Amino acid sequence: KAGVTQTPRYLIKTRGQQVTLSCSPISGHRSVSWYQQTPGQGLQFLFEYFSETQRNKGNFPGRFSGRQFSNSRSEMNVSTLELGDSALYLCASSLHAGGGGELFFGEGSRLTVL
Amino acid sequence: GQNIDQPTEMTATEGAIVQINCTYQTSGFNGLFWYQQHAGEAPTFLSYNVLDGLEEKGRFSSFLSRSKGYSYLLLKELQMKDSASYLCAVRAEYRGATNKLIFGTGTLLAVQP
Numbered sequence: 093k094a095g096v097t098q099t100p101r102y103l104i105k106t107r108g109q110q111v112t113l114s115c116s117p118i119s120g121h122r123s124v125s126w127y128q129q130t131p132g133q134g135l136q137f138l139f140e141y142f143s144e145t146q147r148n149k150g151n152f153p154g155r156f157s158g159r160q161f162s163n164s165r166s167e168m169n170v171s172t173l174e175l176g177d178s179a180l181y182l183c184a185s186s187l188h189a190g191g192g193g194e195l196f197f198g199e200g201s202r203l204t205v206l
Numbered sequence: 207g208q209n210i211d212q213p214t215e216m217t218a219t220e221g222a223i224v225q226i227n228c229t230y231q232t233s234g235f236n237g238l239f240w241y242q243q244h245a246g247e248a249p250t251f252l253s254y255n256v257l258d259g260l261e262e263k264g265r266f267s268s269f270l271s272r273s274k275g276y277s278y279l280l281l282k283e284l285q286m287k288d289s290a291s292y293l294c295a296v297r298a299e300y301r302g303a304t305n306k307l308i309f310g311t312g313t314l315l316a317v318q319p
Contacts, residue, residue: 096248125305134311135249135293140304148299148306182248186305194239194251195305 096198117185124166210310228294
């Protein structure tokens with residue numbers, strides 16, 4: 093069974109640019125959530141999607157957006173990049189939203205903003 | 207506010223037992239998770255507690271006290287491969303149908319020979 097696939101794995105952008113990250117969840121999983129991981133802040137919740145609907149959003153500026161497609165694949169977009177957006181962006185998929193279901197994380201997309 | 211505290215670093219000896227503590231103060235509570243993350247890799251699920259008490263799974267056990275806002279992860283018979291960061295996370299929403307988790311900054315465990 094294939095795991096969570098995130099692309100690209102590494103990318104370098106400059107301030108002011110925008111970036112789109114992609115996440116393909118485990119087959120059959122309908123819940124996708126996104127987290128930002130930085131050394132100082134740890135993992136911070138960005139958003140959560142279930143059946144193409146955003147169910148929850150974290151405390152990030154409007155420059156961060158996302159969406160989920162009918163095949164459960166998800167994308168997140170960051171516009172007008174800032175140096176502080178440099179981080180590992182992790183996508184997690186789950187069969188259900190909530191309960192004791194574990195989140196299966198992808199390897200992440202490491203973004204460097206210069 | 208939401209706050210989850212765990213020690214930044216711990217060191218233990220191969221074959222020994224180590225306990226990693228986690229305290230939380232959140233607006234709501236609907237489950238606590240422990241994840242393991244090796245350097246450069248994705249976090250992997252270890253345990254889930256929603257009721258008070260101890261959950262045992264092989265060499266790993268997790269304990270929860272909701273009244274004290276406290277959990278610990280117990281690792282027995284430590285192996286070198288257990289050297290990793292251990293993340294405590296809380297579902298801080300009263301409604302259970304969400305995968306929004308609040309994570310602590312993680313405890314980096316170093317297992318020495």
